[in-house]
Amino acid sequence: MLSSRSTAFIFCYILLFCASVDALLYTDPKKLPKIHYDFVIVGAGTAGNVMANRLTENGQFSVLVIEAGVNNEGVLATTVPFLAPTSQPASPILWNYTTVPQKGLDNRVLGYSRGRILGGSSSVNFMTYTRGSDDDYDRWAKLVEDQVWSAKNLEPYYLKSSRLVPPADHHNTNGQVNPVVHGNGPVKISVPGFPTDIDARVINSSHELSSQFPFNLDVQSGNTIGISVVQNTVDSQGRRSSSATAYLQSILDRPNLDVLIQTQVTRLKQSGITSRKPIFKVVEFAQSSTGPRFQVTANNEVILCTGTINTPQILMLSGIGDAITLKKIGITPIVDLPDVGQNLQDHPILSNYFVVNTTNTFDTEWNTTGEGLFVDAPGNTLGFLRVNQSVLHGVADPSAGPKSGHFEMIFADGFAVTAEASPASGNYITVNTAVVSPSSRGSITLASTDPFAFPNMDPAFLTASLDVSIMVAAVKAVRQFVTASPWRGYITSRFGNMGMANTDEEIAAASRLGVVTIWHPTSTAMMSPANASWGVVDTRLLVKGTVGLRIVDASVFPVIPAGHTVGPVYIVAERAADFIKSEWC
Numbered sequence: 156m157l158s159s160r161s162t163a164f165i166f167c168y169i170l171l172f173c174a175s176v177d178a179l180l181y182t183d184p185k186k187l188p189k190i191h192y193d194f195v196i197v198g199a200g201t202a203g204n205v206m207a208n209r210l211t212e213n214g215q216f217s218v219l220v221i222e223a224g225v226n227n228e229g230v231l232a233t234t235v236p237f238l239a240p241t242s243q244p245a246s247p248i249l250w251n252y253t254t255v256p257q258k259g260l261d262n263r264v265l266g267y268s269r270g271r272i273l274g275g276s277s278s279v280n281f282m283t284y285t286r287g288s289d290d291d292y293d294r295w296a297k298l299v300e301d302q303v304w305s306a307k308n309l310e311p312y313y314l315k316s317s318r319l320v321p322p323a324d325h326h327n328t329n330g331q332v333n334p335v336v337h338g339n340g341p342v343k344i345s346v347p348g349f350p351t352d353i354d355a356r357v358i359n360s361s362h363e364l365s366s367q368f369p370f371n372l373d374v375q376s377g378n379t380i381g382i383s384v385v386q387n388t389v390d391s392q393g394r395r396s397s398s399a400t401a402y403l404q405s406i407l408d409r410p411n412l413d414v415l416i417q418t419q420v421t422r423l424k425q426s427g428i429t430s431r432k433p434i435f436k437v438v439e440f441a442q443s444s445t446g447p448r449f450q451v452t453a454n455n456e457v458i459l460c461t462g463t464i465n466t467p468q469i470l471m472l473s474g475i476g477d478a479i480t481l482k483k484i485g486i487t488p489i490v491d492l493p494d495v496g497q498n499l500q501d502h503p504i505l506s507n508y509f510v511v512n513t514t515n516t517f518d519t520e521w522n523t524t525g526e527g528l529f530v531d532a533p534g535n536t537l538g539f540l541r542v543n544q545s546v547l548h549g550v551a552d553p554s555a556g557p558k559s560g561h562f563e564m565i566f567a568d569g570f571a572v573t574a575e576a577s578p579a580s581g582n583y584i585t586v587n588t589a590v591v592s593p594s595s596r597g598s599i600t601l602a603s604t605d606p607f608a609f610p611n612m613d614p615a616f617l618t619a620s621l622d623v624s625i626m627v628a629a630v631k632a633v634r635q636f637v638t639a640s641p642w643r644g645y646i647t648s649r650f651g652n653m654g655m656a657n658t659d660e661e662i663a664a665a666s667r668l669g670v671v672t673i674w675h676p677t678s679t680a681m682m683s684p685a686n687a688s689w690g691v692v693d694t695r696l697l698v699k700g701t702v703g704l705r706i707v708d709a710s711v712f713p714v715i716p717a718g719h720t721v722g723p724v725y726i727v728a729e730r731a732a733d734f735i736k737s738e739w740c
Contacts, residue, residue, distance in 0.1 A: 200275020314338030
């Protein structure tokens with residue numbers, strides 16, 4: 156755990172650097188040099204910066220990016236990997252959202268933050284990188300009836316978006332990763348650069364219990380099943396690699412790019428009609444609820460990259476959504492798309508605590524050497540695993556296939572504070588379990604017509620009974636895993652609410668008290684076949700029933716991947732950039 160002195164120092168850094176803005180970024184809408192651009196990108200997050208980079212490669216395109224958040228430059232918590240948790244749960248660099256009371260979690264209200272800074276959530280997440288299994292993408296292709304979204308056809312975009320680099324300590328990584336399955340893109344990926352006390356125990360346990368917990372050399376191989384060394388978006392100097400550092404920072408001086416920050420898009424305005432479809436090429440924005448409204452026009456397209464929460468909010472405020480619901484709250488419907496804001500999917504995560512027999516402590520070498528524990532994200536090993544058929548109780552398998560997990564285990568050498576407060580004394584490890592093929596479906600709905608008011612967020616965690624069964628199976632799998640010989644004499648007891656649960660019913664009850672979000676919301680503007688009556692965007696990510704409007708972010712996922720979502724967002728954005736280039740070049 157960080158000391159109070161360290162925490163105070165960190166937040167002083169955050170406040171100091173949030174106040175400073177690079178001269179290449181606009182902070183005053185009145186100072187934008189023009190009001191017409193070829194492309195207006197809304198959101199400079201994970202996907203938006205990919206779009207900005209790839210579209211401005213063509214010098215004939217003029218591009219404006221509008222971002223609600225602040226500059227990432229100099230914000231320590233977005234640079235030092237181990238400090239990622241210090242940006243949660245409330246911070247000036249976050250959308251400090253909360254959910255509605257969760258029926259499946261005994262009506263608890265959860266923090267539901269997203270990044271409000273250049274780089275978006277790629278600047279504040281816990282950096283775990285997984286591209287997803289081949290089965291995940293092949294399921295997408297089947298659902299949307301377009302093989303362009305198959306694993307084989309998306310592989311070039313995975314390879315184009317990221318690349319493997321040496322870890323911060325430059326140790327020999329043989330046996331920890333397979334370089335053959337990696338690409339040559341701008342996002343830097345590495346294995347942990349500082350070992351923890353439990354890394355070898357996890358891997359050795361996998362070898363000992365290989366029938367149930369097989370070792371997987373590289374989770375990016377297309378088959379995610381097994382125990383692996385974590386791969387993080389961390390460069391060889393022990394710094395976070397985000398979409399801001401990988402895609403945006405190096406192109407801010409391109410003459411065909413303008414970036415406006417600290418400014419929120421309030422709605423999209425219809426600018427005409429063609430072939431009986433409304434044209435949405437005017438973007439309205441402001442810096443406060445009561446402040447003046449400004450607008451710019453896209454000659455070609457508006458590209459929404461504001462994420463699973465903000466994208467449906469902007470669509471609904473613009474008259475795009477369920478017509479009946481929009482009328483009820485006083486918004487004139489323009490395009491009737493009932494699935495806007497629906498089908499919200501996320502991964503519920505739960506902490507399992509164990510008391511351990513160790514006195515090892517963390518050090519803080521990063522500040523002076525760029526080495527030490529702080530070069531790592533909070534966990535060094537993980538596993539994606541499947542449940543036995545008996546757990547499914549005859550229900551259709553919710554996973555994409557045998558290469559995709561039902562649940563994930565993430566190992567942390569310390570007490571991960573989630574739903575339970577850190578104990579005053581003692582030494583602990585945490586094994587987090589997440590349901591990565593959830594059946595529960597939630598929603599994003601408007602709470603107000605004020606664009607500066609937060610919408611209602613309901614991920615509906617554990618409302619599907621199958622999700623509860625999978626979480627119970629995951630907890631029992633963790634307990635089985637730590638019976639392996641490497642843990643003997645090291646783990647002394649279970650701890651916390653979950654530690655006291657024994658029967659399936661008790662584990663389920665403790666899960667409802669302990670589940671939080673892993674911050675992977677997707678699918679609120681889901682992709683579907685072009686002629687389907689359901690969904691929000693077609694397979695080229697154009698908003699159905701409109702002209703000039705495209706969505707590129709995690710909201711378009713037809714189904715949530717069984718893995719961490721930042722990698723798939725990069726892949727989707729790279730794919731989308733080529734769609735746009737082929738259409739407008």
